[in-house]
Structures are given as structure tokens and as C-alpha cells.
Amino acid sequence: MSAPKRLSPNDPNSFSNPENVRVDHMHMKWNVDFAKKIIGGQVTYRLLPVTQPVQQIVFDTRQLTVNSVKSSDGKALLFKLGDPVLNFGQPLSIDVGSLFNSGSSSVEIQVDYETSPECSALQWLDAEQTAGKAHPYVFSQCEMIHARSLLPCVDTPFSKCTYTAEVTVPKALQALMSAEVSKDIVEVSDKKTNKFEQKVPIPAYLIAIAVGHIKSKKIGPRTTVWSEPEFVDASAYEFAETEEMLNAAEQLMGKYVWGVYDILVLPPSFPMGGMENPNVTFATPTLLAGDRSLANVIAHEISHSWTGNLVTNINFEHFWLNEGFTVYAERKIMSILKGEKFRQFECIGGWKSLTDCINTMKSDNPMTKLVTDLTGLDPDEFFSVVPYEKGSVFLYYLEEKVGGPAVFEPFFKHYIQENQFKSIDTDVFKKMFIDYFTNNLRISELIKDIDWDTWLYTTGMPPVKPSFDTSLADVCIELKNRWMEWDAVEPCPFSKGDLRKFFSQQITEFLAELLEEEVSLSKVQAMQTVYDFNSYKNCEIRFRWLRLCLKAKWEAQVPLVLQFVTEQGRMKYVRPLYREMYNWEEIRPRAIDHFKKTRSSMMSMSATIIAKDLHL
Numbered sequence: 001m002s003a004p005k006r007l008s009p010n011d012p013n014s015f016s017n018p019e020n021v022r023v024d025h026m027h028m029k030w031n032v033d034f035a036k037k038i039i040g041g042q043v044t045y046r047l048l049p050v051t052q053p054v055q056q057i058v059f060d061t062r063q064l065t066v067n068s069v070k071s072s073d074g075k076a077l078l079f080k081l082g083d084p085v086l087n088f089g090q091p092l093s094i095d096v097g098s099l100f101n102s103g104s105s106s107v108e109i110q111v112d113y114e115t116s117p118e119c120s121a122l123q124w125l126d127a128e129q130t131a132g133k134a135h136p137y138v139f140s141q142c143e144m145i146h147a148r149s150l151l152p153c154v155d156t157p158f159s160k161c162t163y164t165a166e167v168t169v170p171k172a173l174q175a176l177m178s179a180e181v182s183k184d185i186v187e188v189s190d191k192k193t194n195k196f197e198q199k200v201p202i203p204a205y206l207i208a209i210a211v212g213h214i215k216s217k218k219i220g221p222r223t224t225v226w227s228e229p230e231f232v233d234a235s236a237y238e239f240a241e242t243e244e245m246l247n248a249a250e251q252l253m254g255k256y257v258w259g260v261y262d263i264l265v266l267p268p269s270f271p272m273g274g275m276e277n278p279n280v281t282f283a284t285p286t287l288l289a290g291d292r293s294l295a296n297v298i299a300h301e302i303s304h305s306w307t308g309n310l311v312t313n314i315n316f317e318h319f320w321l322n323e324g325f326t327v328y329a330e331r332k333i334m335s336i337l338k339g340e341k342f343r344q345f346e347c348i349g350g351w352k353s354l355t356d357c358i359n360t361m362k363s364d365n366p367m368t369k370l371v372t373d374l375t376g377l378d379p380d381e382f383f384s385v386v387p388y389e390k391g392s393v394f395l396y397y398l399e400e401k402v403g404g405p406a407v408f409e410p411f412f413k414h415y416i417q418e419n420q421f422k423s424i425d426t427d428v429f430k431k432m433f434i435d436y437f438t439n440n441l442r443i444s445e446l447i448k449d450i451d452w453d454t455w456l457y458t459t460g461m462p463p464v465k466p467s468f469d470t471s472l473a474d475v476c477i478e479l480k481n482r483w484m485e486w487d488a489v490e491p492c493p494f495s496k497g498d499l500r501k502f503f504s505q506q507i508t509e510f511l512a513e514l515l516e517e518e519v520s521l522s523k524v525q526a527m528q529t530v531y532d533f534n535s536y537k538n539c540e541i542r543f544r545w546l547r548l549c550l551k552a553k554w555e556a557q558v559p560l561v562l563q564f565v566t567e568q569g570r571m572k573y574v575r576p577l578y579r580e581m582y583n584w585e586e587i588r589p590r591a592i593d594h595f596k597k598t599r600s601s602m603m604s605m606s607a608t609i610i611a612k613d614l615h616l
């Protein structure tokens, strides 16, 4: 077998050639067919030459049927679908040389195609799988490289374009896309057509669509929450701080350029906590904790409106420029809303999950580097908290290094303003940081000993652990210590009151602390008797509690774990729990059996990854 190749010079995972010819705008005309579980129609692309001569445009595709390709005057164009390569799909090469030869500076082509029912970007839900049980639902998740299974496209964040769309759906349903929705709706017999416009150029991974029986409620001057009718009020309550968060983000990073910021709460099988689709964040219903304690996910997705959606990683090898910067901004927003001590508390939790993750992955794993090599690798598989937490702690370290927030924040804003609408790599950031501070003699002296190469290109934990204010974490650590010191023989000295003054995130942190220790089965059982963690619905608490039970090999809790990995689909929870069950030999067959029985109701990208985790 030959060594894997980089598919294109700028992106190891894309066949496209944006360095030669660029897509400037796309118009999608889609019909959403719930009976066949396919989306089909036409996409019109406006192409601009970058380097001469232009012979071909190459699109990424996966599992698509291409019916025809035409120029704007209706002439058929020659096209070829190449052989599939690994998980990357197939290149669609279209001869456009003749169109550019006639001297035009911009040309239009139209592709007529349809998706397959196995489209990895989409999940189709039957009516019974929704809360209302009366209407089907479909939603997309295109990041990292699933946009190519939804439409032929330049599926690399190297390239950005604007789009417009007309989406025809059954009359009872509403379509949303990662764009502004137009009030102008066309109804014909039992169908209706929703129209959309995304005026800001975006990478393909930010294309998104959801269609279902969804209703809305306005919760702020630029924010509407959308969900199945059952969850609208709970969503409005949970995300009431959105406008305040947007204001904090603007203070930190500059004007919000996208217009509206809406939130769509999806059915429980949505595989992420949140996805920063422009104009409408997609969110899991597991955020509806009832006490706004999980709203940091919204702060995170809001932050992506700058870090990621405006300043975009050039390819997913520099994913930390998206996620590390976003975690950093998310915690700054929380600091503005809840105080600096709260931010410090979140950083402590972040360091802990980084330690846990690197221990599991092993510290010589190349995927523990901040900047990775994705040649021949599916970016979905390398996904971990490393770009998030190693990335954000690097920025925290730099913040301290230059003298604190008052010095670093103006640089952060400058970085955003200078790079917005672009796609950049890590060197652009590094150079901008160094240049920004060179004129300041005192600071340029302070930053001289930053070990860039170890931070960016070396595996394992970061070279430096910054110190964090522990004042909100102390009670968690104290309670953990008391549990660890108790010999489980003397009468149980604990009571429900121990947690009375804890806010939800502190309970989460207490459990995270315990996960770093060896806690005996009898202690975990005593904890259930005293605190009744089984009755907690908060997903962060539930996740850590169930992990603790699995670690202690408490067999009677396994049905609760199986229930938790089925009633919601967040990969963040489902993957570690399945992995933990796989590692427990007596339970392994049950876990595998359960997965096989339930995989058809999972999103296909999640099922694929979990099947790998379970060595199926």
C-alpha cells in the first residue's frame, strides 16, 4: 500500500482546487423529500479565475448522484466523478476551460444532483423519533468534512463563498438554514418554499439545514429560539442571557456582522452540544437543564461568530485556531457575565479534562499536538479536547506573559479585526503576536522565552501550567478529600446538605475530581445513598456520575448508562461511556449488543465512530 497523499496543496482532506479557480457564490434550489430521504435539485456556482489558465474546477462529493452539469446558456459540460479515496469521497472534475477562454472574468455553471439516503451530513428522523410524534424531521451537521455529502462543493475552509437558497418542504414544516431567512414564502398545493440568504462569505462546513415542525419565540432584539413546540418555552428560559453574551462578545471582539443570532434546539440525537452555524446556532436539547448552568455552550457558539466563522482555520490541521480561540473567548464572556473567578474556575475544569484526555490518548500520540498532520486521516477521528483546552490554555499563558488581560485583550481584538473574512494558519497568528508587541521594549523582552515550538508542535501536556485562582473550586476539592479520607467503615459522615451551597458546575467539578482518584464501589454506592446522583438530569453531572459508577464497576448502574447513551446522542458523552463499557470485559458484549440494536436511530457519523471505538 502506498503512503497516503495530501489531496490538495492547502488541504490534505479536500480534492478541490481553489488556488486555481474560486467559487464566489452558490445558489441552491433544493427539494426535501422525506419519503425518499433525499435532498435533490440544482446548485448554481459563480466561478472566478485565480491563476490562469483555468481548465477544470474540482468539487468534493460523497455519496452523491450527479445527473448533469451545464453552463449558464444551457450547454452540457463534460464532467468526471473520480475514484473514492479513503473517507474523503470522490472528486467531481468539470471542464470549464472553454467558458473562461471566451474571456469572461466570471462564469456560472449548474449541477443537477441528489444526495443518497445514507448522506453522512444528514439525519432523517421519522415522526415517532420526534417529540411531537406527528411530523418527520431532518437536520445537518457538516463540520468537519460532511458538506460534500450534502452538495458538490469546495469542501475546505481555505475557501469561502456567499450563498442563497430556495428550499421546498411539506407545508406543515419549516426550513431553517445557516443564513437569514426571508419572510417571502411561496406556497403551492401541499408544499412551501422558504428562501435564505447568507451575505457573508463562509466555508462549506458552515452550510446547514434543518426542516421540521418547529415553532419560535423571540427572546432578544436579534435572537429567536426555535424548536419543536414542546421545548420553545424551556429554550426561551434557558437561553435568556443570549443578548448579554452577544454584547460581551462585541466588547471583546468587535461588531457582530451577521445580523440575527438565533438558536435552534434540535432533537436529542443531535451529535454535538452546539454547532456554530451562522445566524442560527444548532444546539442539543440536553442544554435545557432548567437552571441556565449549561449556557456556556451558547457563549461558545456565539464566540465562533468571530473565531472560526470570521477568522477561519485554513484547514483542520489548524483547528485550534477555531476551537482554542473560541474556548478562550467563551470564558472571557463568562468572566464579563459572572466574574473573573468563574472564568478561573472554568479554566481549572478545562485543565483537568485536558489531563484526562492526554492520559487516555497517551502523551506521545501525534494527535496531542496543537498543530496536527491530517494527511490521509479523517478529521472526525482525531477529534478530542486537545485543540480546545491546549489551545485555550496557550492563549491564557500568552495573556499572562504579556502582563494580563488589559494588555492581551486589545491584541486579541486586533487579531480578529485584521483577519476577519480570511482563512489563516498558525504562523499568521504567531507572526501577528510577535509583530504587535515588538515596538514595546518591555513586553518584547517578556515574550522572548515563549517556547512556541513545544506549545505548537510537540505531543503531550503543555510545557507550562499556569496558575488559576481556586476560590470557587476549593469547596469541590475539600469535599472530594473528605470522601477520599473516609475509610467506608466508620459511620458515613456525609449528608445531602454537603451540596446545598454548590452551584451545578461545582457538583460537576466535584465529580471530575473524583474521577481522577480510585473510588471504591462501596464509596460510590454510599454516595448514591447520600446524594442520589441517579436522580440528577443535568447532563454534565449525569455523565461524570455514570463514568464514576463504571470505573467502580457497579454493574447495577449499567442499564442507566445504556439509557443515557440512547436517549441523547452527544458524542462527547456517548463515546467515552461506550469506550469505558468496552474496556470492562464482562460488560463488553452487552454494550456491543446494545449499540447494534440502537445504531439505526443514531446519526450515521456518530454510529461510524462508535463502531470504530467498539472495534466492530
Ligand code: BES
Pocket (backbone or CB within 6 Å): 143, 144, 272, 273, 274, 275, 276, 296, 297, 300, 301, 304, 323, 383, 388, 572
Ligand atoms: N464546532 C464545534 C462542534 C464540532 C466540532 C462539530 C468538531 C464537528 C466537529 C462546536 O463549536 C463545539 O465545540 N461544541 C462543543 C461546545 C463546547 C466546547 C462548549 C460541544 O458540542 O460540546
Ligand code: ZN
Pocket (backbone or CB within 6 Å): 300, 304, 322, 323, 326
Ligand atoms: Zn467550538
